[in-house]
Amino acid sequence: MDKRCTVCNHAERPEIDRQLIRGVPYRALAEQFGLSSSALRRHTKHLAGALDNQRHHQDQANLAVLLERLDILNLRLDRLFNTATDQHSLFVALGAIRESLRLVED
Numbered sequence: 001m002d003k004r005c006t007v008c009n010h011a012e013r014p015e016i017d018r019q020l021i022r023g024v025p026y027r028a029l030a031e032q033f034g035l036s037s038s039a040l041r042r043h044t045k046h047l048a049g050a051l052d053n054q055r056h057h058q059d060q061a062n063l064a065v066l067l068e069r070l071d072i073l074n075l076r077l078d079r080l081f082n083t084a085t086d087q088h089s090l091f092v093a094l095g096a097i098r099e100s101l102r103l104v105e106d
C-alpha cells in the first residue's frame with residue numbers, strides 16, 4: 001500500500017479493486033468514487049503487487065497443507081513398515097517402502 005495513493009487510502013478500496021479487476025474503465029470508476037483517472041492508472045501497479053502477495057500467501061498455505069498431509073502419510077507408512085517388519089511380513093514392508101518413495105517422487 002502506497003501512503004500517497006488516494007485509491008489505496010480510499011474507504012472503498014476493496015470494491016474499487018474488484019471493479020478494476022473486472023475491467024471497469026478508469027473514467028467510470030473515477031466518477032463513481034470521486035477519484036482521478038490518473039490516480040486509478042497509478043494504483044493498478046499497487047493492485048498488481050497486492051495480487052502477487054495474495055497469490056504468494058495462498059501458495060504458502062497450500063504448501064503447508066500438503067506438507068502436513070505428507071507428514072501424516074509418512075507416520076502411517078512408518079508404523080506400517082515397523083509392524084510388518086516385527087511380523088516378518090517382508091512383502092508388506094517392501095510395499096510400505098515403495099509407497100514412501102512415491103511420496104517423495106510426486
Ligand SMILES: [Zn+2]
Pocket residue numbers: 001002005006007008009042043044046047
Ligand atoms: Zn494505490
